[in-house]
Amino acid sequence: MSIFPSASIEEYANTVGIKELPEDVARLLANDVEYRVRELVQDASKFMLHSKRTRMSVDDIRNAFLLRNIEPVYGYDPTDGFSFVSMDVKKKDTEKTVFYISERTVNTLDCLRTQPDPLPAIETFSSHWLAVEGIQPRVEENAAEVAREEMSVESASKPFEKEEVREAAVKKPLVQHTLTRELQLYFDAVEDAVVSCDKAKGEPVFVAVMSDAGIQQLVPYFTQLIADVVTKNLRRLCVLWSAVSLARSVLANRHLCVEPYLHQLLPSLLTCVVGKSLCEDVEREDHWALRRNAAELCAQICSKYGSTYETIVPRVTKTLSKGFHDREKPLTTHYGALYGLSCLSDAAVDRVVMPGIAGYVEWLATAEDCAVKERVVQLARQLYEAWRERGDSAEVKLAGERLGAFWK
Template sequence: MPAPSFMGIYPPDSVQEVHQSLPLDPLGPGAADLLAGDVEYRLHYLLQEAKKFMVHGKRTTLMPEDIEHAMEALNIEPVIVPPRPLPQAPFLAVPIPSGTSGAQQQLYTVVDDEIDFATYLKEPLPPALANSAGVKWKAHWLAVEGVQPAIPENPAPSSRAGPSRLPAPTTGAASLRPSAKQHLTTELQLYFSRLTAALIPTLAQLPNLPGNSAPGAPQYSFPDAERHRLAALASVRSDAAVAGVLAYLVRWVAESINKTLMGATGTIGCLIDVVEAILDNDVLFVEPYLHQFLGPLLSILLTVPLGPHPTPSGMSPSPFELRTRAADVLAKLVNLYANGYPGLVPRLLSTLKKALTASPFPSPLGAEHPPAGRYEGAVLGIGACGVHAVREAVWGTNGDGLGAINDLIGLLYPGEGRKNKAPLVRATMKALLLLTVPKPEGVTAPAPDAAAVAEAFGPHFVRAFEKRPWQAQELMRLRNGGGAAEAEVDAAGEEDDEMEEVQA
């Protein structure tokens, strides 16, 4: 017998309240009325079955036992029914003292029984609990003299260690939200599921990525997971079908990056490749989703610590390489959309300058020296914003901004053995390349004066400038000559713009 559509007793508002308390999609028009009618039909059917047990017991009153027997007959999980008859709680009269000579007033209260747990635990369970497959009671030791015993009931220490775990983003069919299943066709759902599953290899397959091939493997021989990832990246970079799932793909990338900032660095690198592939696709209209890319890219640049901790042996790529990669993708985003959105670069520069000028903070992992990753990422991000951002936030007035970075290097990299290997120096030198013209072919620059470089920019930049004599010569001329190299850089930039206009 089909369920009636409307019966008029069970209110549809109750269905709406239950629906709002559960993570479900919105109900369509009239769905609450239909569900209310179905609930009422099933209640009538349950009471009809319970009435049979009442008649069989030669009674005219429907008892809770009849409902229990009807639920068992219909193969429905029984509910917890309190014992019958219900105990009557005694009331205790407590006299209230009064200052007058009249009759004392009395306050009646329920007596609180003292429960002996040793006796209570030995009592049998109620019938509904004993016959149910849900709640079970079992005694075990949580801790013995402060030490948790290694028994199956207690979680292992490795399963409770939060920071040391390697979180992995959700891929495949599990990455599709219920709303996406309603709006996407079956073909697009299958395309999105297989695309996300191929873009991020599993943790066991990450060591086989390019640069981490197994010893003895022939050149250019990648495993199936890597070939699938490269094929998925090519699809994102060139296929027009990505436009149908672009909103869900952008959201999935942003959530996956935020979830795996302390996960495997190989996974973070794969997600950065996805962002770059989306920006490379000329068919996609990416402008409405720019703000969803900026947050994850800035998180990779400025988050400390980045990657799993403790750091596993042979981890590749390193956090500095990840930040460099994220800065390159951010530079591509700025080059594509900075002209159309004049406020894009100022907003990025404001955030990065705050991170660069902030005071060093103690290491959250208990290391002796403060973490330097935030400052490295800030300098790399400023370099991605263009030559004017580097001139304002890194170079300063006649190179005085390098003096502040030199002081940071002394704080972040203590010890003589680490000064010359500071990633912050490499990030700064990479950003300063924007202020100098490229070295002409066949020109040999003289070695810079170490004392002059130390006096102008700081002692921590001496060795870096010794390896780059042309860059040192140009920056010293920019500092002493008052803008010769800067004018050349601006002229070169204007020529590039003219060439782009002619090509367009």
């Protein structure tokens, strides 16, 4: 027996003009209606389950209609409940009860008197600079940033209370970067290898860092470790060597993305290039190789990422140029600056070093540190010879005449 009574089918037939519908036909149509309704309910329940809901909505029924290419029924609000009204129908000496949805009568005049809802705003778009070189411009579109700055100015002008100072002191970052136990042990092994100055322990660790693919989460910790080690061990050559070796391994690992951390890595490498003193005994310990190694890494970073980040090469060139032109700097800094510029490019040497090479060598002649001076003079002469091979201009000849006496 169908859940739809045949009387309902007969009433539906009457609405479309079929006055006398046989009982057998009405029963067959009721069974077919039940089958179709069950199909729609099953399809609607699938939409409900995929939406992570336990209650079926009108939208689910509508989607089920659309799935079967049936025009959906319009005019039903999912927030309104349906009120069914019963009606007794007499036919062939039998009385049956039929239920239907009562339709509310709407007065057209009431609709005309009702204030219409306001039209939505027209969607438009415009372009503006969100940030330029990491600095957010003070424009109307960046009102949130402007309001935050004004708030900070107001708070700065107001004297701090003791409770406010205490609250500011115990603030913690909102996001905590947690490491797994395995990554924590891995980082501890790398840190121990960097600080221990043991080549037998450090070499296998650095080789592993160079090839491991699952240590991307440790990259910010590696850059911070390199920065801390370089800052706190400026006189320990072996530790600085380990820090530069770790930086080389991180840069050589093709599985790691180091671009977001270049701004932390470059200052540490440049410190190893132009640092005043990187060891206890400048004349006996081979800190020159450390400077050359760090300079080559800086040049590698500039060559690989210079086209993507246009400020890297100018910033590195400016730092090295400052170390070269400052006569108050020690000769060890001058050596690192010269070698770093030579690693960057021939254009950097031609633009920064060569215009004043004659005066620079004359100044070197007056330097007192003979052991270090010989290395700086030798490097300057190599750069000049390479410059002379690249071009035979009047400027090159004039510099050669002035330098002739010093090369002997």
